[in-house]
Amino acid sequence: MGAAASAVEDQSNLAYPSSGLTHRSLDLALDDLYGTQDFALEVADRLGAIIRVPSESYDDFGKIGEDDRWQTFAVLHTELKRLFPSVYETLDVVNVNTYAQIITWRGTETNLLPLMLTAHMDVVPVDASTSDSWTYPPYSGYFDGTWVWGRGTCDDKVDLLSLLTTVESMIKAGFVPSRTIVLAFGIDEESAGTQGAPYIAQYLEDIYGKNKIAAILDEGAAYETPYGGNVIFANPATAEKGYLDLRVEVSTPGGHSSVPPSHTGIGMLASVIAELEAHPHEPSLKRSDTFFQEIQCAAAFGPELPESIKQLAYDAVEDDNALGNLSQALLEWDPAAIAKLSTTQAVDVISGGVKVNALPENVWALVNHRIAEHSSVSELQDRIISIVGPVAVMYNLTLRAFGKNITTGDKGQLTLTDAFDTALEPAPTTPVRDSEPYGILAGTIVAALQSSPGYDGSQIIVSPSLAIDTKSYWNLTRNIYRYAHVPADAYFNGLHTVNEAIKLDAVIGRIRFYTRFILNWDEAAVAQTVF
Numbered sequence: 001m002g003a004a005a006s007a008v009e010d011q012s013n014l015a016y017p018s019s020g021l022t023h024r025s026l027d028l029a030l031d032d033l034y035g036t037q038d039f040a041l042e043v044a045d046r047l048g049a050i051i052r053v054p055s056e057s058y059d060d061f062g063k064i065g066e067d068d069r070w071q072t073f074a075v076l077h078t079e080l081k082r083l084f085p086s087v088y089e090t091l092d093v094v095n096v097n098t099y100a101q102i103i104t105w106r107g108t109e110t111n112l113l114p115l116m117l118t119a120h121m122d123v124v125p126v127d128a129s130t131s132d133s134w135t136y137p138p139y140s141g142y143f144d145g146t147w148v149w150g151r152g153t154c155d156d157k158v159d160l161l162s163l164l165t166t167v168e169s170m171i172k173a174g175f176v177p178s179r180t181i182v183l184a185f186g187i188d189e190e191s192a193g194t195q196g197a198p199y200i201a202q203y204l205e206d207i208y209g210k211n212k213i214a215a216i217l218d219e220g221a222a223y224e225t226p227y228g229g230n231v232i233f234a235n236p237a238t239a240e241k242g243y244l245d246l247r248v249e250v251s252t253p254g255g256h257s258s259v260p261p262s263h264t265g266i267g268m269l270a271s272v273i274a275e276l277e278a279h280p281h282e283p284s285l286k287r288s289d290t291f292f293q294e295i296q297c298a299a300a301f302g303p304e305l306p307e308s309i310k311q312l313a314y315d316a317v318e319d320d321n322a323l324g325n326l327s328q329a330l331l332e333w334d335p336a337a338i339a340k341l342s343t344t345q346a347v348d349v350i351s352g353g354v355k356v357n358a359l360p361e362n363v364w365a366l367v368n369h370r371i372a373e374h375s376s377v378s379e380l381q382d383r384i385i386s387i388v389g390p391v392a393v394m395y396n397l398t399l400r401a402f403g404k405n406i407t408t409g410d411k412g413q414l415t416l417t418d419a420f421d422t423a424l425e426p427a428p429t430t431p432v433r434d435s436e437p438y439g440i441l442a443g444t445i446v447a448a449l450q451s452s453p454g455y456d457g458s459q460i461i462v463s464p465s466l467a468i469d470t471k472s473y474w475n476l477t478r479n480i481y482r483y484a485h486v487p488a489d490a491y492f493n494g495l496h497t498v499n500e501a502i503k504l505d506a507v508i509g510r511i512r513f514y515t516r517f518i519l520n521w522d523e524a525a526v527a528q529t530v531f
């Protein structure tokens, strides 16, 4: 049986803490606590308090220590200390790069690799022109009896709150982990991502070494019932696309616009953009793609996935024609599938020209790319050169691409660069098949859902998926999962927009999940032998 079928096979997982009586009884005791009204109100209070610290993340952030706007994070730290005294008084808390935070709950068994759980403390700024459109003010943290309102309730202060509440509750209940648990909180996930996660990664790598974290649970997509029939699909991302911001720059001689050439730099740049858009990346599906496994699961368990797609998915396991037809059928059924089937490009920024009577000397555009799982940065660069090259020749421009001279011309220069030096290969794929770490995650998801109050799903399917946004702690472990244990309908209005609000019930569900995840990991044997 090929790898493709593995995700489908592995649906028997169910993980409840069991070792001895301690973990099981602690699990039940905490589950009881989490079911009380007092606990729910306390969670709402704490989440509200965290929301009221507007730790906004800015694209134009200056350096820490120079840009005063970073100081909000100090306020947030103080608030977290007040809200979670057991965590901050008894565990090791280290701030890296001033505001990113690593909290270590040291385990008694040093041979067990640590489990790492992450959240980010920053939020997307509230657009001032929209603040009147919020039902409750964006930094109110108001709890209306069902929803907690405010920027960050869904992304990602719910994780900050849930992780800290879980650990606070477990400390109070007397739990002492055998496996070390690391909580890591970034500070600029919503902007450059250069000030938090990389510092955290380096710090942990220095302490534990490469590949010495057992697994990392990072933020990701919610679970939902996308194929009807009340079949819940939880799709932890086990792969992520690559990334390239392309800068295209055309430099041509200036001069007075009364004696213009037939094409100015702006016209030339326009041709480059038109060519790029005339050659969109071809969608393609490979059997080794994570998306292929995702579709296999949907075909096997999704009641309302169209029969034609199901049939193609079954046939595609061995039949190449069916594989090609499957990607076409998926696109027709859901055009957004393009993001999972191909590298994508989006021309997002353009600039050039200073005056109406002067020829533009430097014009440029930025093109954002998310690189398909089966492709690479260099493959993308080569493709861009092959499309842009003929334009350079047509206008007699010198083409310099990613540090190499490609063609020479005497009318100016066309330059292609990695705009911010942030190119990223597609992530190494997280092992799924026969992977104990993945099994613990999948089993915990199923157990947490099945035992949650009000559970009415008909089946729970855990399927690996492809993340189309990038973030990474690649050096620390191969076992990185991007997943949010929350139902998609617990978000009032999605992320990064007005009326961000989350259902309190779902927050409690998240805490139940984290608790069980920690307990299940604590009794798992995964140690040095981690891949």
Ligand SMILES: [Zn+2]
Residues within 6 Å of the ligand: 120, 155, 156, 189, 219
């Ligand atoms: Zn986020």
